[in-house]
Amino acid sequence: MPINTMNIGKAATPAGSNKRIKGERQKLVYQSLRKEIQTLALRPGEALDETTLARKFNTSRSPVREALIKLAGDGLVVMLPNRSTLVASFDLLLLPKYLDALSLLQRSTHHLAALNRREDHLAAIKEAQSIFLSSVGEQSATAAIEANLKFHLAISEASGNPYLTHAYKRLLNEGIRMQHMHIEYLGWTPDEPGVMEHQAMIETIQARDPNAAEQLARSHAEQFDHKFIRFLSHRLSEHIQINSYADRKTADAPPK
Known part of the structure; x- marks a missing residue:
């Protein structure tokens, strides 16, 4: 008797399980992007493409979009009318x-x-x-x-x-x-x-x-x-020593 693989798939992943997995993926995408934005790994003004992010997280676009909507609610991304999304900028x-x-x-x-x-x-x-x-x-x-x-x-x-x-x-x-x-x-x-x-x-x-x-x-x-x-206001250059070529030449010259 042939095995109905479609029925096996449905039995293995009931509707409730699919919903839970989708929620976990959305949470993972949200937390990962939130950390990248907050640590400035993703720069202010950087574009966030749903398709690219879906490939990055090995998921569909739906969890990515839901994560971006949540990030917009946090004020960390801006969703534009043309459906593009940018990391929120600093003003x-x-x-x-x-x-x-x-x-x-x-x-x-x-x-x-x-x-x-x-x-x-x-x-x-x-x-x-x-x-x-x-x-x-x-x-x-x-x-x-x-x-x-x-x-x-x-x-x-x-x-x-x-x-x-x-x-x-x-x-x-x-x-x-x-x-x-x-x-x-x-x-x-x-x-x-x-x-x-x-x-x-x-x-x-x-x-x-x-x-x-x-x-x-x-x-x-x-x-x-x-x-x-x-x-x-801190000037990092204050802690950097710069020796000119002339200074090095004088320092390297043999004593008279």
């Missing part, structure tokens, strides 16, 4: 407005977190802080930046305002590329003020002190501003 002229918005949302969410937090919120915040400190100790810039985002988002979730959390998450995602630019160069140490402020934030939220939580959030945002500006 340095808008940087002051970005930093203002980040500070306002950080202060608002952290203030409300101190008022509205529950015990499960505190547990999530402390767990995120533990992962963050481990990443800083291991000097893993990428892991530390991601853990820092999750720490602040855990605080935002405690605010109880999903609209503020959604807007704050988008700003944090957009700012990760700026963090990679300066953290990978300047680094993060366990004893620097920006890292140590995390514990103070936890304590003020636990103590339900909204004014102190907001003040720490303001200070934290300002430190991000200053560190990024410091990176932009």
Whole structure:
């Protein structure tokens, strides 16, 4: 009796299984592209072709498109009317407005977190802080930046305002590329003020002190501003020694 291979295929991959596999592929594409964008492996303004990406990830275009839609929601890509997609660009002229918005949302969410937090919120915040400190100790810039985002988002979730959390998450995602630019160069140490402020934030939220939580959030945002500006203004050439041909010739000449 001949074997019906079509029936075997259907039995082996039921509809629910296909849906799960598709979801896993979309998640893999999303996470991979998100990391490449945030670490600047994919440059601002770079085109993202669905067909090319589908070949890269050995999948169909559908999971790629879904991943790009999600990345657009994070503010990391721009989907144009002609169906082309670009990595979101940096506009340095808008940087002051970005930093203002980040500070306002950080202060608002952290203030409300101190008022509205529950015990499960505190547990999530402390767990995120533990992962963050481990990443800083291991000097893993990428892991530390991601853990820092999750720490602040855990605080935002405690605010109880999903609209503020959604807007704050988008700003944090957009700012990760700026963090990679300066953290990978300047680094993060366990004893620097920006890292140590995390514990103070936890304590003020636990103590339900909204004014102190907001003040720490303001200070934290300002430190991000200053560190990024410091990176932009730092002149790497100051640490490069250049010996002219004449200097080398003088140095190599035999003593008289």
